Each structure stands twice: as C-alpha cells, then as structure tokens.
Amino acid sequence: MTDESGAFGLTRAVEGTTATLSLSGELDTSAARNVDRAVDELVAAGAKSLVIDLGEISFIDSSGLRSLIRARQQLGDGTDAVHLRNPQPGTMRLLEITGLQDQFRLV
Amino acid sequence: MTDESGAFGLTRAVEGTTATLSLSGELDTSAARNVDRAVDELVAAGAKSLVIDLGEISFIDSSGLRSLIRARQQLGDGTDAVHLRNPQPGTMRLLEITGLQDQFRLV
Amino acid sequence: MASVVDATCITLTFPAGPEHIRLARLVASGLVAQLDYGLDDVEDLRIAVDELCALVVAHAQNNSTLTVSFELRDDVITVRAAAPSAHPEKEIEADELSRLILLAAADEHLLSQNQGDVVGWLRKQPAMAAE
Amino acid sequence: MASVVDATCITLTFPAGPEHIRLARLVASGLVAQLDYGLDDVEDLRIAVDELCALVVAHAQNNSTLTVSFELRDDVITVRAAAPSAHPEKEIEADELSRLILLAAADEHLLSQNQGDVVGWLRKQPAMAAE
Ligand SMILES: Nc1ncnc2c1ncn2[C@@H]1O[C@H](COP(=O)(O)OP(=O)(O)O)[C@@H](O)[C@H]1O
Numbered sequence: 515m516t517d518e519s520g521a522f523g524l525t526r527a528v529e530g531t532t533a534t535l536s537l538s539g540e541l542d543t544s545a546a547r548n549v550d551r552a553v554d555e556l557v558a559a560g561a562k563s564l565v566i567d568l569g570e571i572s573f574i575d576s577s578g579l580r581s582l583i584r585a586r587q588q589l590g591d592g593t594d595a596v597h598l599r600n601p602q603p604g605t606m607r608l609l610e611i612t613g614l615q616d617q618f619r620l621v
Numbered sequence: 622m623t624d625e626s627g628a629f630g631l632t633r634a635v636e637g638t639t640a641t642l643s644l645s646g647e648l649d650t651s652a653a654r655n656v657d658r659a660v661d662e663l664v665a666a667g668a669k670s671l672v673i674d675l676g677e678i679s680f681i682d683s684s685g686l687r688s689l690i691r692a693r694q695q696l697g698d699g700t701d702a703v704h705l706r707n708p709q710p711g712t713m714r715l716l717e718i719t720g721l722q723d724q725f726r727l728v
Numbered sequence: 729m730a731s732v733v734d735a736t737c738i739t740l741t742f743p744a745g746p747e748h749i750r751l752a753r754l755v756a757s758g759l760v761a762q763l764d765y766g767l768d769d770v771e772d773l774r775i776a777v778d779e780l781c782a783l784v785v786a787h788a789q790n791n792s793t794l795t796v797s798f799e800l801r802d803d804v805i806t807v808r809a810a811a812p813s814a815h816p817e818k819e820i821e822a823d824e825l826s827r828l829i830l831l832a833a834a835d836e837h838l839l840s841q842n843q844g845d846v847v848g849w850l851r852k853q854p855a856m857a858a859e
Numbered sequence: 860m861a862s863v864v865d866a867t868c869i870t871l872t873f874p875a876g877p878e879h880i881r882l883a884r885l886v887a888s889g890l891v892a893q894l895d896y897g898l899d900d901v902e903d904l905r906i907a908v909d910e911l912c913a914l915v916v917a918h919a920q921n922n923s924t925l926t927v928s929f930e931l932r933d934d935v936i937t938v939r940a941a942a943p944s945a946h947p948e949k950e951i952e953a954d955e956l957s958r959l960i961l962l963a964a965a966d967e968h969l970l971s972q973n974q975g976d977v978v979g980w981l982r983k984q985p986a987m988a989a990e
C-alpha cells in the first residue's frame with residue numbers, strides 16, 4: 515500500500531545554519547504547500563543554506579519545481595543556498611525539460 | 622508499476638495427468654474468465670488433477686473463488702482433484718469468510 | 729484529515745463490464761490512503777467495492793454505464809454503484825459468496841432495483857477509528 | 860487489447876482542489892496498465908494529467924467540482940478536465956513550467972475558457988506503439 519498510495523512525507527534536520535529537508539512520495543500541488551511552509555519555518559529559525567533530499571520522491575510536478583525555486587528565493591537566491599540531493603531519473607528529467615537543472619546545485 | 626497495476630497473470634505446466642496453474646496479480650471477475658478457459662483446456666488435454674498456485678495472488682474476490690469451485694467440478698469434484706498451493710493471508714481470509722477452506726486441499 | 733466535517737464526493741463512471749472494476753478498487757484505496765485506514769481496512773474496502781460493482785455489473789444492461797459514487801464523511805465511506813438494469817422487474821439478490829464477503833468486509837450493504845436501475849450501496853468505517 | 864476500436868470512456872469527478880488530483884493520476888495509470896504503454900509512457904501520462912488538472916483547478920471557482928474524462932481509442936488516450944471558471948472573461952494560459960512539461964509529456968494540449976468553464980484537454984499516444 516505504501517507504494518501504491520505514494521503519500522507525501524517530509525522530515526527536517528538542522529545543523530548550525532544548514533538545514534536538511536528530506537522529502538518522500540509524491541510532491542504535487544497538495545504536497546508543495548507543506549514544503550513551502552517547512553522552508554519558511556527553517557528560514558525563520560535562522561537557516562542560511564538548505565539541502566533538499568529528493569531521493570525518495572516518486573513523483574514531482576511543476577508545483578514541486580516551483581517550491582524548489584521558491585526555497586532558493588527565500589534563502590536569498592544565491593547559487594549555493596539550495597542543494598538538491600539525489601534526484602531520481604524522473605525528477606532529473608523534469609528539471610531538464612524545464613531548463614532548471616543548471617539553476618540548482620545537485621549533490 | 623507492476624505492484625500498482627496488479628495485472629493478472631497465468632502460467633501452466635503439465636506433468637503426466639497433473640497440471641499446475643500458477644496465478645498472479647488480481648483475480649477478479651475479469652481475470653476469472655481466463656482461469657475458467659485454462660482449466661477447460663487442461664481438462665480437454667487429459668488433466669486428472671490440478672494444482673492451483675495462489676502464492677502470487679494479491680487480490681481475489683467471489684468470482685475468483687467461483688473459478689476455484691468450478692475447476693474442482695470440471696475435474697470430477699473429487700476432494701483430491703484440486704490442490705490450492707500457497708494461499709496468502711488475504712486469500713485464506715476469503716476462503717474462511719465463505720466457508721470454503723475445508724472444501725479444498727491446501728498445499 | 730480526521731476532522732473533515734463536510735462530505736467529500738467522488739464519482740467514477742465506466743462501461744458496465746468486468747474489465748474496469750479494478751479502477752473502482754484503485755479509487756477506493758486511493759481515497760482512503762491518507763485517512764486512518766489500516767491495511768486491513770483498506771483491503772476490506774477494496775473487496776467490498778469490488779463485490780458491489782461486480783453484482784451491479786452482473787445485472788446491468790449490455791453496453792450501459794456504471795456510476796460509482798464515493799462519499800467520505802470523517803472516516804466513514806459510503807459507496808453507491810448503479811447502472812441501467814437488464815431486467816428491472818425481477819427481484820435481485822446477491823449470491824451466497826458475495827453476500828458473505830460483503831457482510832464481512834462492509835458494515836452495511838444493500839442491493840436493489842430502483843426506477844430502472846440496479847443499485848448497490850455500502851457503508852464502511854475503519855475498524856480502528858479511535859487509533 | 861491493442862485492437863479495441865470503439866472508444867472507452869471513463870469519467871472521474873471530485874472537488875476542484877489540489878488534494879484529490881492524485882486520484883486522476885491513479886485512474887490514468889490504472890487505465891493504461893493493461894495496454895502497450897511502457898513505464899516512461901505511463902509516467903508521462905501521469906505527469907500530463909496532473910499538470911492539466913492542476914491548471915484547471917487553479918482557475919476553478921471555490922467549492923466547485925472538477926470533471927476529468929478519459930477517452931481511450933486503441934492506445935490513444937485523450938483527457939479533458941473541466942470546472943466552473945473563477946473568471947470566465949479572462950484569457951488564461953499555462954505558466955511556463957506547466958507548458959514545458961505538457962509539451963514534453965503529451966502529444967498535444969489545449970487550455971481555454973468555454974461557456975463559463977475552464978477546460979484543459981490533452982492527447983497522448985505511447986511512444987513505442989509499434990512495439
Ligand atoms: N514526474 C516524475 N517525478 C518523479 N519521478 C518520476 C517522474 N516521472 C518518472 N519518474 C520516475 O523516474 C524514473 C525514470 O522515468 P522517466 O523520466 O520516464 O525516464 P527517462 O528519463 O528514461 O524518460 C522512473 O522510475 C519513474 O518512476
């Protein structure tokens with residue numbers, strides 16, 4: 515059922531001014547709101563850079579991509595502000611289709 | 622996708638007058654027709670006893686159960702004519718709910 | 729999600745034949761995937777929806793359309809399946825196997841003829857709602 | 860299944876909000892699960908249906924209902940998503956990200972206002988149909 519439902523999940527970790535947001539499941543319009551909220555809270559708590567772990571994302575759409583762009587803006591829009599960790603082939607494909615792959619540091 | 626689609630599958634093996642029918646995926650009304658057809662063909666080809674392997678069945682409904690009952694009838698209705706192999710918990714539960722668990726030999 | 733008060737209504741229609749009943753199972757499990765339904769409750773809902781649709785399809789006119797309506801209120805789900813009846817005058821009832829399965833998998837179910845349609849209805853609540 | 864000639868029509872309706880768009884993705888993948896769609900084609904269909912529904916939902920009236928109609932003819936699937944428009948007079952278009960994704964994932968797509976509804980439409984054919 516876990517695979518079939520693809521329920522979205524989000525966990526956070528903070529180390530100094532670096533925060534890690536680990537996402538899982540389906541990152542669609544509905545889930546993107548949770549990402550935006552988590553990013554705002556981390557920034558409010560003093561995060562200066564953010565690692566977003568996409569390794570467990572099974573689906574992402576334009577709303578998910580917009581949340582990634584928005585996260586970078588919230589962190590001051592520096593090229594080093596947001597790192598995307600472990601994007602899977604489907605996520606990479608969407609970053610390529612939309613020309614966003616060069617706008618994020620992939621780790 | 623394989624898990625999500627649960628597509629029905631059926632393979633046969635014959636050894637002398639014993640046939641084995643291995644089923645996988647979702648055994649619903651639509652799939653049950655294929656089981657009925659396969660049983661008829663095996664009987665026509667001379668099968669006297671039948672092992673139905675249910676180990677890979679992820680879903681079964683009353684139509685699936687009816688196909689099992691029908692298979693036993695096609696084979697002469699003897700208690701030893703049809704063996705059910707490796708029924709999973711969901712299948713066992715349905716056999717119990719419907720009082721059919723004593724009407725088949727489980728192997 | 730446990731405090732939704734208004735009902736959420738989802739409707740699925742497809743040709744009234746066995747090939748598409750799995751779509752109704754898919755929607756049923758997708759619908760409760762984010763609720764307090766345990767694995768056993770989800771499986772019970774899937775089998776109950778499947779039996780309900782199969783019963784209606786068995787009594788539906790050829791080349792007709794099945795309409796499956798899901799209504800979700802808190803964590804109680806009701807499902808109604810209907811299609812134009814092949815024999816509107818005849819009394820119909822679930823055969824023994826389907827009846828036993830629906831009794832075990834749903835909290836309540838009905839099957840009837842109504843104004844030319846064959847209609848099935850069920851209600852299901854998760855066993856461990858208080859969890 | 861590859862020689863179906865008549866169209867198969869499946870319709871799904873749900874409240875026009877983001878929470879239920881995954882049901883449309885589920886039905887889309889369930890629908891082609893038994894066709895000649897490869898994994899990539901299924902994923903493209905899922906993302907295209909998702910973007911289409913999200914666009915329509917974004918322009919739909921509050922508390923309105925989204926109707927998603929799938930039509931399958933051989934292995935070509937067309938999808939129409941419609942809901943009462945929040946601003947029927949305004950011209951609408953997909954934003955850049957959605958447009959690029961729909962261009963890549965569907966063979967053709969349209970977004971328009973039509974008699975008070977916001978309507979999205981797409982057509983998708985598996986890449987390896989001849990396989
Ligand atoms: N929109 C998506 N978001 C996240 N993962 C996806 C998406 N689409 C496909 N995937 C996943 O990525 C993998 C590769 O899919 P795909 O992008 O279609 O491959 P390719 O780049 O070879 O066309 C698949 O395992 C699939 O589950």
Ligand SMILES: Nc1ncnc2c1ncn2[C@@H]1O[C@H](COP(=O)(O)OP(=O)(O)O)[C@@H](O)[C@H]1O
Nearest residue numbers: 678679680681709710711712714715768771775
């Ligand atoms: N109708 C069914 N047909 C086949 N397998 C099922 C069915 N219902 C549940 N299962 C599978 O059987 C396992 C146990 O399910 P269930 O019967 O609900 O357990 P229990 O007997 O503990 O109530 C699950 O892995 C589920 O996927």
